[in-house]
Amino acid sequence: MTRDAPVVLADKLALRFGERSLWNDLSFELARGELLAVLGPNGTGKTSLLRILLGLLRPSSGHVEIAGGPPERSRSRIGYVPQQRIFDRDLALRGRDLVRLGLDGHRWGAGRLTADERARVDRALDEVGATPYADAPIGRLSGGEQQRLRIAQALVAEPVLLLADEPLLSLDLAYQSIITGLLDAHRRSAGTPVVFVTHDINPVHSMVDRVLYLAPGRWAIGTPDEVLTSETLTDLYGTPVDVLRVRGRVVVVGTPDDQHVHHVDHAH
Amino acid sequence: MFTQLLGQHFVHTALLAGAVVAITSGAIGTFVVTRGASFAVHAISELGFTGAAGALVVGLDPVIGMLGGSLAVGLVLGLLSLRGRERDSAIGAVLAFGLGVGVLFLSLYQGYATEATNLLFGSIVGVSDHQLGVLAAVGAIVLVGIGALYRPLLFSSVDPEVAAARGVPLRALSVAMFLLLALTTAEAIQVVGVLLVLTLVITPAAAAQRLTVRPGLAVVLSIAIALVATEGGILLSLEKSWPTSFFISAISFAVYLFARVYRRAG
Numbered sequence: 001m002t003r004d005a006p007v008v009l010a011d012k013l014a015l016r017f018g019e020r021s022l023w024n025d026l027s028f029e030l031a032r033g034e035l036l037a038v039l040g041p042n043g044t045g046k047t048s049l050l051r052i053l054l055g056l057l058r059p060s061s062g063h064v065e066i067a068g069g070p071p072e073r074s075r076s077r078i079g080y081v082p083q084q085r086i087f088d089r090d091l092a093l094r095g096r097d098l099v100r101l102g103l104d105g106h107r108w109g110a111g112r113l114t115a116d117e118r119a120r121v122d123r124a125l126d127e128v129g130a131t132p133y134a135d136a137p138i139g140r141l142s143g144g145e146q147q148r149l150r151i152a153q154a155l156v157a158e159p160v161l162l163l164a165d166e167p168l169l170s171l172d173l174a175y176q177s178i179i180t181g182l183l184d185a186h187r188r189s190a191g192t193p194v195v196f197v198t199h200d201i202n203p204v205h206s207m208v209d210r211v212l213y214l215a216p217g218r219w220a221i222g223t224p225d226e227v228l229t230s231e232t233l234t235d236l237y238g239t240p241v242d243v244l245r246v247r248g249r250v251v252v253v254g255t256p257d258d259q260h261v262h263h264v265d266h267a268h
Numbered sequence: 269m270f271t272q273l274l275g276q277h278f279v280h281t282a283l284l285a286g287a288v289v290a291i292t293s294g295a296i297g298t299f300v301v302t303r304g305a306s307f308a309v310h311a312i313s314e315l316g317f318t319g320a321a322g323a324l325v326v327g328l329d330p331v332i333g334m335l336g337g338s339l340a341v342g343l344v345l346g347l348l349s350l351r352g353r354e355r356d357s358a359i360g361a362v363l364a365f366g367l368g369v370g371v372l373f374l375s376l377y378q379g380y381a382t383e384a385t386n387l388l389f390g391s392i393v394g395v396s397d398h399q400l401g402v403l404a405a406v407g408a409i410v411l412v413g414i415g416a417l418y419r420p421l422l423f424s425s426v427d428p429e430v431a432a433a434r435g436v437p438l439r440a441l442s443v444a445m446f447l448l449l450a451l452t453t454a455e456a457i458q459v460v461g462v463l464l465v466l467t468l469v470i471t472p473a474a475a476a477q478r479l480t481v482r483p484g485l486a487v488v489l490s491i492a493i494a495l496v497a498t499e500g501g502i503l504l505s506l507e508k509s510w511p512t513s514f515f516i517s518a519i520s521f522a523v524y525l526f527a528r529v530y531r532r533a534g
Contacts, residue, residue: 054433072435080433091302092477092486093426105423106434108416110484137481153430163433 005068006031007161007193008053013062015045015052022048023219026062028212030161032191035184037204037224040214041255046197049214050163053195054078067160074161076106079154079192081164081183084147084171089139095149096134099124102153124156125149128182144175151182162187162194168203176203201228202249216256228252273506278393285395286498288407289459290468294494295414296452297473298487299445302425306470307356308345308446311363312453313465315341318366320387320457321373330387331402335454341366342450346443390461390513392502403458406451413448421445422483459498460513467517468494475520475527493523 008030015022022045030036038046051057052064055071066074079102087093099121104111113121125134128148133141138149147167154162162183168176184207187194196204201211201224211227213220215236220227227233228250233241241254273279300309319337320330341362348358374384386394395403414421423431424441432438449469456465472493476486501516 055435056432075433075435078433080430082429082433085427085429087426088302088304090477091426092298092481092483094481097483098427101419101423101427102430102434105419105427105431106436107419110415110418135481150430 004031007067008195009065010053011063011065013049013052013059013064015048016060021217023214023217026219028210028221030193030195032193033187034209035187035194035196035204035207036210036212037201037208038195038197038212038214039199039201040219041199041216044214044216046214047165050080050165050195050197053161053163054080077157077160079157079159079162081147081150081154081162081167083166083169084143084150086143087139087146089137091137091139093138094135095130095138095141095145095152096121096125098138098149099130099134099152099156102156120156120158124152127155127186128152144171144178147171147175147179148182151179151186155186158190159192162192163197164194165197166199167196168198168200173203180204180207205250224250270507278395279502279506281395281397281400282392282502283499285400285403286392286459286502287495288400288403289455290494290498291491292407292410292452293456293468294472294476294491295411295487296445296449297469297494298476298483298490299414299421299425300449300469301473301477302422303445305345305449306466307359309449309453309466309469311345311359311366312338312341312446312450313457313462314363314370315366316450316454316457317387317462318370318373321370321377321384324377324379324383325373330383331399331454331458334387334457335451337366338450338454338457339447342446342453343443346446347439386461387457388461388463389511390457390459390464392459392512393505395458399458403455406455410448410451410455413444417441417444426483460516464513464517467513467520468498471517471520471524472497475524478527479530493520497523 006029010026010028013026014024038049040046048057052059053066053071055075064071066078100113103117103121104113125131128151130145130148130152133145138146150167164183167179171179180203183194186192198204205224208224210221211224213227213236218236220232220236228243230241230243233243233252237255239254241252244251244253300306316334316338319333323330323333377384420436420441424436424438428438452469453465456468460468473490475493476489479489480486497516497520500519501512504515505512
């Protein structure tokens, strides 16, 4: 792979579930260091797109390449940050163990880490500032602390690509900016591109290079200023949609998903 | 009298059989508890009972029937890999019907009632050398299986979404775990009986989860607790002629209570 080859190449992807067609001819590339936000209402295939990039779901047509090969080949080099999931309070698992599983959890046997691998776990914990609570039971940590460990878990395998699926859900504002800041810092220092699925652009607005907006049956891609306009979204949804900029925040009004957007905005 | 009994061959066989069962139960229990699948253990053991009762009716070795019943349920549960409430009610429905069939089989069975009682409450002191050999072989299969699957099994138990993203085959692991659990359960039934399988598979693992935060150490502690409970239970039942199963469940529960009040250290 040359330096300038795209890390992600999505070519004419289509996704259909039975009769329902989610998207057609979806093509995009992602270069090193880029941050792509995937926006859109529920049920437009945002998570399915991530599953396609992970090679866990086959598109109905079209194809995907990660680092020049099929996604299955890169799977152990893709960092994945899921939605916050509450761990059982009594689970015998430390943050350190969670991060370690990101490195060797897919290998057979009980196995021990080499000194080099242990150092990598330590570095990943340190990079996200989780060292002070790395040995505490994970179920007793706050949601924000757990989510920091998730980032470390995704980074520890030195991924070629980071995928984050609504990683900010149910985090307070302070932690939202810590988590987005960590992803942003890493893609700048290591050049790892990030695909960030979110229903709310605002926490990541300042760092997003491009936005992929998935609407029912249609999509648009471009810079935030190109995509998040009344014209583009009106065209996508086929009904009048207004995009307002209020005190540096983007507010979308009039989508069929409107109550959802309102709800989310008011919650902050 | 106690020291006399300790010299007896059948006591040695019982202690060895107990050790095999305790080690396998304690090891698999950790993954069962982390997956929140305690109820599945109960279902597997009760359907193992149905299988054993069925085998008695047609004149087969009840251990064969027990293995058949528990493996069948383990396979189904593993394939379904249901989560949460759906799994809960599905297991409840299957379990109740299976037990009903087991009751029918017992009423059709014309042989010794002690066979049935042994299935329900266990009969560690009746273990023959041949049975001990079978127990040890099955136990070895379970331990090798857990050892080979350890990391992906732990990963998929505590963190299924990310495990799937990393290419860990969740469904295949779920089937493998439930089959290993079925083998373990069929073993444990012979020691503590259908109704008390949980005391070896769940209680020690649940206690261990509270005593340490290290996943590997939790497995070791769970095995140790199961061993203490089983061997202690067998020895106590030599001293006082109460049922072995009672002592085993009492010790295992006492450790669990201790673990609940113990403030755990690293």
